[in-house]
Amino acid sequence: MSTIDFVVRDDAGNFQRGSMGEGTGQTAVALSDGADISLNLYPGQIAGYSRAGTALQVILANGETLTIEGFFNGTGEQVLFVSAGGELSQVNLVAGEGNVLYASYEEAGDFGKWSPLDDFFFLRGPEILVTDAAAVAAEDDGVGMLLTPLVGGLGFLSPATVGAAAVGAGVLGATVVRPKDGDDDGGQTQGEIITRPDVEITGGTQGTGHIVDGTDHADGVTITGTGEAGGAITVTIGDATAETVVDGDGNWTVTFPSDEVPGGTYEVPVTVVITDENGNTSTAEDIVELDTETFVSFDEDAVEGDGTANAEEVSDGVVLEGTVEAGSTVVVTVGGQAYEAVVEGTTWTCTLPASDVTGGEYELDVSVTATDALGNVATTSGTVTVDTVTTLTIDTASVETDGTVNRDERSDGVTIGGTAEAGATVVLTVSGTDYTTTAGSSGSWSVEVAASDIPSGTYDLEVSATSTDLAGNRTSTSGTIAVDTVVGVTIDTDIEGDGIVNAVEREDGITLSGTADAGAQVEVEFNGAVRTVTASGSGTWSADFTRAEVPAGEVGVVATATATDAAGNSASASGTVVIDTHVTNFGFDSAPVAGDDVINDAEADAGVTIGGTVEAGSTVVVNLGDASRTVDVGADGTWSATFTGSEIPPGETTVPVTVHATDRAGNTAVLNDSVVVDRIVSPLTGSENVTADDIVNAQEAASGITLAGTVEQGSSVTVTFEGTSRAATVAADGAWTVDFAASEIPPGTYTAAVSITATDAAGNVRTITDSFEIDTVAPEVPLVTSTDRGVDGLRSVGISEADEGIAVTSVSASGDKTGLGFEREVDTRYDEIDLHFDSPVSDGSQLVISSTDAAGNQNASLFVLDESGTNVVDVDNPGLEGFDIGSIDLHFALDSELTLSADDLHKLSRNDNELTIHGGSDDSVTIAGATATGESQTIGGRSYDIYSLGDEGGRVIIDEDINVII
Known part of the structure; x- marks a missing residue:
């Protein structure tokens, strides 16, 4: 058993070490995406490589298999290295047949020189048993190798090709060297040779x-x-x-x-x-x-859309279809005949020729066999419903029992029926109208044909029917039905020569006549009276009705003749007898004469029309007062008469209207009415005096003016003053008033023209004119040219103007006002008027010297005197209210200080928002916000600078010697 060390580097560059192999109990390691791995192996110790899914299998020469899971994960490029004895090789893998991989080895660097692959190096060899054909001595190199790799057992292949030679569809026999008991650890060790079977x-x-x-x-x-x-x-x-x-x-x-x-x-x-x-x-x-399997299906319900093939559908072949494994062949067998289907993808279709589908109603058996590409076979079957025939009859012989439709039978409709295939839709066509029904389970059908589709008369009625069965098969048939519904009768109501029974004709009764089948009994009904007569051999009849049976008035009476023949058929005819025994529809138009039954002057001058309605063909005579008109009546019964202005009385009066009508029968009728005539506006007056003196001065104009007068009650008044028109307010008693604002009164001295137009309730219009005087021009500002001062105060002043309306007012610092008496003296030497005060005026008060003209317009000059303890001129002194200050004179007060704002200017100079300031170089004027215009003017031989002040066009004219602060 072997123990193989390994080192893994993940995609973040982190290294992790471990061991695997049968000696560790772990033969697999899993890699994350992008991770690389180095195995502690010599290339010659690897028999080959193979792929198992995403895992790489490393087959060692001793038969052990190491598995690297996730090596072929498809998202990263993992690299496999092998290293032992300080050497590092990169393994390059190429896919071979099946899962076999062929390997080549590329030197990846030498240990001892720095490289990013340093951590992949192993200095010692692995603990592994290696393959060879003969025993090989193992050298203990002191770095952990148990055996040196040998390649003799692989036919002396180079390390670069040993992997490819060792692995195929099976595993070749391998020779493995095992240590023998008693081997020592010095020098070489002998081993036992074991060969694996192929x-x-x-x-x-x-x-x-x-x-x-x-x-x-x-x-x-x-x-x-x-x-x-x-x-x-x-x-x-x-x-x-x-x-x-x-x-x-x-x-x-x-x-x-x-x-x-x-x-x-x-x-x-x-x-x-x-x-x-x-x-x-x-x-x-x-x-x-x-x-080992395949499949095939047959979609019965898809055949011709509903699983049934009717005659029309069979005529172009019946298409069968289903599903099958792609690449299969399909054979469809119907009635012993085999058809090869067309397969496209997983769908097969097969068309049965019409010649192979027998007509009738039956179930057609279908067998389907599919063979896939490997020869696997699947079979299915089903049935196709074939229905290509249907039936239809019309039972004309049984219509109304005897096959004939008389009048009574026709009146409530006629039932027509027959037979068809159960469930079939039947459309019966009669006189162009289609009637649709469904055959019952027994195949019978019937429809109710309306009388309107069976014309009266004696004839054969053509009928046709079309049947469509549940399978969609269609068939048609036709037939005739006898119709006998007519008995003839007429009535003539166009009597008395013109079709109208007038009063004279009514007196001796009327006669009605007509035609019917010869010998028929005719019952004639008129206004509730009934006569029964027999039609003559020529087919004519007549019936008389008395005066009492003929109603009076203007009315239409329906007369009806009912004829019954010998067979019992009956028919009726009717008409209207027109009766007119008096004048009808006689009256005035609903609209009042002249629109309101009051004729005003304009309407009278244009002519006035009186109209109404009457029975067409009548004669009408219209009288308006003493005037008379005979007029024609239109076909619609309307009449009208127009009277000229000269025929309508003047002034205010009521005129009678009389209308006489005579209709075509000589009947007469009379209408009486009256109409009001109002052709004048009266009274209409203007203002006697606009003001007390009928002269509007500047102060009065500043408050606006009110014009007034009287007018006819119910009238409207429009007043035009100097180009401005305005509707006046009219009281119930006829008094009118109208206001004009100050801005609508042009300044100046002139005679104002006023136009007053009134319209009364009748629509009459009258205009009068008026006038009054306007004088808004202020007199010249009094200019002080000299003074006479004594120890006890100011004794007199000289002024340059000599207006009669001169007044002098003393204004104290607290605002108290005192009118000063004075004596006028003309000083021809200095061309001035001297005003000698009754008593001297002491310092501490100011003088207002005002000039007032005949219209009441005023202009004043504020004459500033020295005031103890202050040089400031107080323009906010309440005593200045009520004066129109046009100038301020600082000449005779030392070092005067005057401050003005736009509001001060507007408050002082109400006439024209303009102020002239006289003074010298010792005086100063502060006018914040003012603008020097660069203009100047000469007053009394001296030059004055002009300044604009405020947003309302204010001007301040200041002696050029005065110190001006802006």
């Missing part, structure tokens, strides 16, 4: 190219081979074992009964062990491959 499998297995088919299996499974003459052979297949002895020629044969090796399609290992007379053994292995 054994080889030569027949009955997969390795020999044989497959056990059904025929083979029936006679038993036979395995043959060669071996050492006289050797005992034990063959094992699965759980079965057979034994024999090699004959003198070196051949052996065993046969396993078929019941010991089950039939089927599968593979099973076979092992052959030979034991010679000395007890030495050798083993050979192979595979027994069995294929």
Whole structure:
């Protein structure tokens, strides 16, 4: 027994060492994917290699087998090395016949030089018994080798080819050296020579190219081979074992009964062990491959889609089909005739010619035999239903018992029947209508034919039928049925010459007439009255009805004549007698005159139409007040009369309407009605005064204006002012008002034109105009040109303007306002007006000098005086409210400091959002957010810079000498 060391390197580069061999009790090692292995062996100690699935089997020269599981796992490339005595060789394997592998050895490096394969080297030899044809001395090299490998027993083959020579379909005899008792450990050791017997499998297995088919299996499974003459052979297949002895020629044969090796399609290992007379053994292995069965099926239900072949389907041949093992041949036998089927893949088909399928109704036997590629045979059978015939009759002689359909029998439909194959579908065609039914289990069938499909009269009715049985076979037949349903009768209701009975014609009654079969009794019914008369030999009849039996009014009365002949057949005819004894459908249109029964002026000017309906053909005369029209009546009974504006009274009044109608019979009728005429809007007025003085100034315009007036109750009013139109609000009493916003009042001094348009409830429209004055232009700002100051305060000021509306107001620091009295004096020398105050104005208050024009527009100048303790000009002083400040004068107050914002500007200068500031170089003005426009203007001979302020177009005009801070 041997002990073989090994080392394994996994795909991560980790190494693992171990031992295997019969001396360790472990003869196999399993590799992970991508792992490599090195065995502690010389190449000459290996007899050969073989493959078993994914395992590599290493057959040693002493007959032992080492198994490396997972070597051929298909996902990695494992490498096998062998190493002993400091030498390393890579084993390159090439597939041979069967599972045999041929090996060559490639030097992989020398021990002592660094290499990534260093861990695969073994310095000592393995503990193994080696093969040879003669005893060989074993040298103890001190590194663990028991014996040196010899190759003489393998015919002196080189180590690179020994593996290929040693392994085939069996195992060659091997010579093994065993140590003898008493050998010492110095020098050489003698051994006993033992030779293993030869054994080889030569027949009955997969390795020999044989497959056990059904025929083979029936006679038993036979395995043959060669071996050492006289050797005992034990063959094992699965759980079965057979034994024999090699004959003198070196051949052996065993046969396993078929019941010991089950039939089927599968593979099973076979092992052959030979034991010679000395007890030495050798083993050979192979595979027994069995294929002893096949299959075939016949799909009865697939024949022509339903398992039944009808006449039409038989006509082009009947297709049979089923399944079979691929590669098989199939023979179909029907009625003693064999047909070779077509096999495609696992499906076979066979077409039976129509000539080989006899017509009728029967079950056709089918036998199918399949032979696969190995000669295995399978058989199946089945039946095909053949149904190619069917039957059909129509029983016309029994229709309505006697084969004739009279009128009464026709009235509720006629039953027609016959016979067909049970379960067949029967379609009866009568007068182009198909009636479908199914034959019962006895084969009888019947349908109910509607009277509408059996025309009245005396004639032969053609009928036809088609039957389709359950197998799909069709047949048709036809016949005739006698029909006699007619007795003639007519009635003429187109009486009195024009088909209408008028009042005069009704007075002497009416006569109805018609035709019928000669001698027939005719019963005539009219409006509940009945007359019975006999048709003359020429086939005519007549019946009289009195005035009392003829209803009055406009109505249609149905008259019916029923004739009964001698055979009892009866028939009826009817018609409508039209009676018209008075004017009908006489009335006005449902729509009111002029849309609302009120005629306004525009409607009157356009003409007014009055219409209605009456019996067609009548004459109509329409009167509107004193105007009259005779009009035609349309075919649809409508009439209309149109009256001009001159025929319709003016103003507001009610006019009578009278309509006279006479129909074609002379009947008369009268309609009376009236219509309202409203052709004016009254009253309609505008505002007397828009404001107290009928002049809108700037302050009044800033609040918007309201225009007002009166109008006819129920009217609407639209007012247009300076291009803006707006609907007014009209009260129930007719008072109207409308507002216009400040933004809709153009500034300036002008006469405003107003247009007032009213539409009354009748639709009349009237427009008037009005006007009032607009004056929103403020007077010039008073400009202080001089002052007269005394020790007790300001005595007078000189201004450049001489408007009559000059006023001076003193505003204290707390906001108190005091109107100042003064005396005006014209100073022609300086071209100014001097205002001499009744008493001096002391410092600490400011002056507002305002100018007001006749319209009430104001413009003012804030005249700043010195104030003790501060130079700041307070523009938020509440006393400035109510003034329109157009300028601020800082000339006469030293070192004034004025700060303005956009809100301050808007609050001070309500007229135009513009402020002029007078002053000198000692004054300063802060206007945060302002922008210098770069523009300037001249006031009083001085230059002023212009600044824009705020988002509403504000402007500040400042004396150029004033210090401006932005």
